[in-house]
Amino acid sequence: MTQATEVLLPASPDEAVAQFGDGAGVTVVGGGTIVVPELTYGRLEPAKAMLLTNAGLDTLAREGDTITLGAGLPVQRLTELAEDVQALAECALNVADYEIRCQGTVGGNVCAKPGQDAPRGDLQGPFLALDATARSAGADGEQTEPFEEFLAHREGRLLLDLRFERPAASAFSALTYPHTHTYTAIAVSGVRSASGEKRLAVTGSAGHGVRLRGAEGDADDPGAAALRDVELADDALASAWYRERALPVLVRRTLSMLEEST
């Protein structure tokens, strides 16, 4: 199975962009936590696989209040941002366990296709709420665009980094299970920007994370508004019925935490 696959091992971001090209037939392997089981069980037989381990994309940079995260940054390293963006650190700590977090990458998490029986991409929520920008490469060359737009057409793109401004406050609420190894059934991330704007996003509700614009603008009943923002799905983790009852609670809880944050 793996013998026929051409393996690309870029040694710099520029090499990664060049080898990725238009992305045709290329499977990107960040930490391997999602792709390798697919290979092992024969569910994926890529023509080309690009291993990003040595591509130099594992950067975490601060410039004033601007934070830039390389796509190859291990998820565990987001905990270093606990004082900057508590929601991002909390969301990261909600992903699997220490070893998986050290191996899995930010890019792999946010770019993962939806699973067959469970949602993926827990980190999409905080990045949507942060109104992050995504820099990626692919058929149309390099692009920098809102993360929300990147999410919609991420297949065929090589994510290079995510950039956002340090918010005034952030909060994260999740429907959690007693053990750590399921994906999160549903979670809400919230941010209050330096200018006072509140932004909310949900993950676990559908194919990928969704910005809750209706809830952001409805001070009277943001929980009910959130239900109009997103189409909830059934999967092995939870039913749409269950998520419909959890989402308003998580929205109100997140907003309450944002109110209390200084």
Add this chain to the structure above:
Amino acid sequence: MNLTVNGVSRAVQSAPLTSLLDVLREELGVTSPKAGCEQGGCGACTVLVGGEPQRACLTPVGAIDGAEVTTVEGLGPPEELSPVQQAFTHHYAAQCGFCTAGMLLAAEAYIERGGTDDREAIQEALSGHVCRCTGYVKIIDAVAAAARGDSFDLTTTAPGAGMTNLGGVS
């Protein structure tokens, strides 16, 4: 490709996308990492790569060309067990043993990065490791003892002597 496995340089012929677990078990004959779920969920295949715990089943060997890999065979010979191995022995922290190699390496790494005997912290550190015998109490006892630096005379460890939580055999 080349790996240094338990201090010995080994050439690797497998394709780069082959999992480190398959390389260790099938090509190099190192069988302590166990093939449990083979999708990162059970922790039985955990090894140390450059000193950090990593799921061998999720690691394409091409991504770690040249790395130092430590398995439980590299922790110490039977007559010179590591402190964590001694603690597991004293506290009878293995039943069927399938998860033990992964537990040991995760515990070694936890203590190496400054982990204490705080039980919640140990549970969090080992949360990716499933014991199918559900022997978690003794495992956490053992890791806590090793984190404290307890010492054991295994020549006098009586059957059940470490079973403090379940009523020891005197």
